[in-house]
Amino acid sequence: MLAGVTDTHALVWFANNQHGKIGESARKIFAAADRKDGSGLVMVPTAVLHEISCLLISNKVKLNSDFSHWVANLDRHGYFPIMDVTADMVVSSHSFQAIKDPFDRLIMGCSEFLKQPLLTADEIITESKVVEVIWD
DSSP: OEEEEEOHHHHHHHHTTOGGGSOHHHHHHHHHHHTTSSSEEEEEEHHHHHHHHHHHHTTSOOOSSOHHHHHHHHHHHSSSOEEOOOHHHHHHHTTOTTOOOHHHHHHHHHHHHHTOOEEOOOHHHHHHTSSOEEOO
16 A cells, blocks of 8 residues: 655645646555545644644635535545644654754654655755655
């Protein structure tokens, strides 16, 4: 099974059908999860949902539907499980102090704790080489 933890931008691009912005390897994981046949799984940390909410409030991103409706649909999908951030994930994220963005640190902590690659185009995260990244 193809699997990974999504970063915020990747999920927004996927949700808005901007699949061309997603790297080929990450796009394959998103597509496998979207098929709902058990061939893929994209884990969505609640930190990603909170960051999307913040970006919507500040008008930096848009979704094709109401946020609460969109989250409910995502939750019902089955292959995009929403992962509650746990204390263990927060502790894991504490070691990424070189990463300045608190959302990025927390999402990285989720990836590390879940032992799943992070689906991200973020160059700072990728260049840090502290979590496995899948993108291109």
